[in-house]
Amino acid sequence: MTQELQSIVGSAREAFAQARTPADLENAKAQYVGKSGRITELMKGLAALSVEEKKSRGAAINQAKQAIEAALAERRQSLADAELELQLKAEALDVSLPGRVREPGGLHPVSLTMERIEQIFASMGFDVADGPEIESDWHSFTSLNNPPNHPARSMQDTFYVDIQGDDGIPYNLRPHTSPMQVRYAHRHVKKHAALVAAGGAMPEIRVICPGRTYRVDSDATHSPMFHQCEGLWLGENVSFKDLKVVFTDFCRTFFESDDLALRFRPSFFPFTEPSAEIDIQFQSGPLAGRWLEVAGSGQVHPAVVRNMGLDPDRYIGFAFGMGPDRLTMLRYGVSDLRLFFDGDIRFLKQFR
Ligand code: PHE
Numbered sequence: 001m002t003q004e005l006q007s008i009v010g011s012a013r014e015a016f017a018q019a020r021t022p023a024d025l026e027n028a029k030a031q032y033v034g035k036s037g038r039i040t041e042l043m044k045g046l047a048a049l050s051v052e053e054k055k056s057r058g059a060a061i062n063q064a065k066q067a068i069e070a071a072l073a074e075r076r077q078s079l080a081d082a083e084l085e086l087q088l089k090a091e092a093l094d095v096s097l098p099g100r101v102r103e104p105g106g107l108h109p110v111s112l113t114m115e116r117i118e119q120i121f122a123s124m125g126f127d128v129a130d131g132p133e134i135e136s137d138w139h140s141f142t143s144l145n146n147p148p149n150h151p152a153r154s155m156q157d158t159f160y161v162d163i164q165g166d167d168g169i170p171y172n173l174r175p176h177t178s179p180m181q182v183r184y185a186h187r188h189v190k191k192h193a194a195l196v197a198a199g200g201a202m203p204e205i206r207v208i209c210p211g212r213t214y215r216v217d218s219d220a221t222h223s224p225m226f227h228q229c230e231g232l233w234l235g236e237n238v239s240f241k242d243l244k245v246v247f248t249d250f251c252r253t254f255f256e257s258d259d260l261a262l263r264f265r266p267s268f269f270p271f272t273e274p275s276a277e278i279d280i281q282f283q284s285g286p287l288a289g290r291w292l293e294v295a296g297s298g299q300v301h302p303a304v305v306r307n308m309g310l311d312p313d314r315y316i317g318f319a320f321g322m323g324p325d326r327l328t329m330l331r332y333g334v335s336d337l338r339l340f341f342d343g344d345i346r347f348l349k350q351f352r
Contacts, residue, residue: 005064008038012068016075022083025075032068039065106352110227110340113328114210117229120253124246126231127207129187131180133214134161137169139179144271145303152270157216159224173214177230178271180209181300181319184232185308204235205317210324220336227324232300234310234317240274240299243318247297251280255331259283263291272298272319280330292330295322 001009012032019025033039042061046054107115118128137148146152148169156175163171184207192202210229218224233242248262261283264276275298279291297320302312325337332351334340339347 001060001063005042005060008032009064009067009071013071016071019075019079022076022079025072025079029072033065033072039068103349104352106349108340108348109328109332109334109351110324112351113324113331114227114229116254117208117210117250117322117324117327120250121208121231124249125206126233129180129184129207129209130211131177131183131209133174133212134163134171135174135179136165136171137167138165139182140172140174140176143182143304143307144178145301145307146270150270152268159214159216175215176213176321177209177211177228178319178321180207180211180230181232181271181304182308184209185234185310189309201236204233204238206233207231220338223325223337223341225341226337229322229324231320231322232317233319234300234305234308234315236314236316238317240318243297243299243320247278247295247320251294254327255280255282257282264297267296267298269296269298271301271304272296273301274298278320278322286333287330292326294326294330295320297321 012028015028015031016025019028029037031037039061043058046058046061049057122128140158141150141153142148158175159173160170161173165171185205188205188207189196189202192200196202208229208231210227212225213228214225215222216224231246233246244262244264251262252258252260261281263279263281265279267275267277269275275296277293278295278297279293281291282288297318299316299318305312305315308315325340328340329335329337
């Protein structure tokens with residue numbers, strides 16, 4: 001190879017080495033072996049030479065061209081390697097980073113209370129039933145001895161829905177679980193009809209009905225949606241004394257406290273007579289000494305027993321309605337009811 005050719009090869013190698021990207025490299029290549037590149041120009045010059053000269057000069061130019069192409073291929077490969085290297089770096093996973101953990105879930109505190117109530121009453125032989133949240137006027141009020149225009153209706157500020165009942169009165173979002181007393185009793189009477197017709201004695205009704213209830217009410221201790229748990233025990237020989245025993249037992253088990261005091265404070269409900277609010281009093285802890293209302297209760301009114309399809313001269317018993325939200329607040333020392341319904345994970349996960 002002549003000096004001239006060697007210097008062309010040398011400068012090509014240098015130009016390729018300086019190319020930082022594949023595009024740079026292709027530009028540099030064009031200057032040597034492209035259509036009007038330096039090697040190509042030299043090839044064109046061969047035409048003017050003799051056959052002998054063509055042979056030797058042509059061979060030398062070809063040698064130079066091959067050397068340039070080899071350098072080009074080598075540089076292409078190293079640029080491609082570098083690019084791959086960069087890409088791998090950019091997409092690299094840092095396996096030492098802590099993973100995104102999915103924390104274990106848990107039951108809502110009010111659900112925990114509901115389960116607890118169900119367990120305790122089930123252990124005392126109570127069935128657990130549930131019923132519709134959209135209720136007829138008859139079930140929510142009239143069957144409970146609270147007919148239209150009765151002043152006691154104002155005790156419950158109710159939501160009505162755009163569905164008319166057969167009586168022309170709109171359905172309501174039940175303001176209490178008490179309609180379940182009559183619904184469950186009907187079910188019970190039907191279930192044992194054959195037995196009774198054959199002269200047998202109807203088994204006692206013993207049931208609790210937990211569920212969601214609704215009222216036009218909203219502040220720190222009232223939510224438009226809240227929970228209640230109804231209780232009903234009806235038979236031929238069930239008395240107010242049984243209510244006191246059962247409810248006292250329930251409260252002491254629920255709060256795990258034997259010295260919890262209970263007070264039955266005379267009150268009024270259209271569907272019970274006599275009626276009482278049930279208050280509890282802790283003997284120790286932050287709430288010690290205060291009377292706290294936890295339920296309404298009473299002996300089922302004869303008119304309600306009749307609406308259940310039973311003879312009030314034969315069947316007697318009691319009902320109660322308690323507030324599981326309230327019980328949850330008292331059990332865990334939570335002072336704002338709204339926290340239960342905000343869905344804030346930071347609050348809820350404390351009960352897991
Ligand atoms: N339903 C009543 C209320 O919501 C509570 C209650 C239930 C009272 C059963 C007596 C008997 O206030």
